Amino acid sequence: MFCRFCGKPIKDKAVVCAGCGRPVEGPGSSSDPSQRWSFATLAILMAVTVFLPPIGLVFGFLGLRNPHRKTQAAVLLTVSVFMTLLMAAIILGL
Ligand SMILES: [Zn+2]
Incomplete structure (x- = not known):
């Protein structure tokens, strides 16, 4: 060729x-099918990374008001904040 x-x-x-x-x-x-699969995986990962943190933050803050779910809410909030930072890093291309 x-x-x-x-x-x-x-x-x-x-x-x-x-x-x-x-x-x-x-x-x-x-x-290449493997390339298409990795793109789909990346798209799903991006969607999860973009949409989950706000939901986690909302439920985390709501949970903090409930004394019985304070621990779960704190964990959820921590994970959400971490995911938000991860999302920002991905969007900014770091
Ligand atoms: Zn050449």
């Missing part, structure tokens, strides 16, 4: 073009 950047002939199993040094993408690399 040929490099799609510089057009030089390259070996089928080559990872990098010898002519220009750019990465060689195989014919079926864009429809």
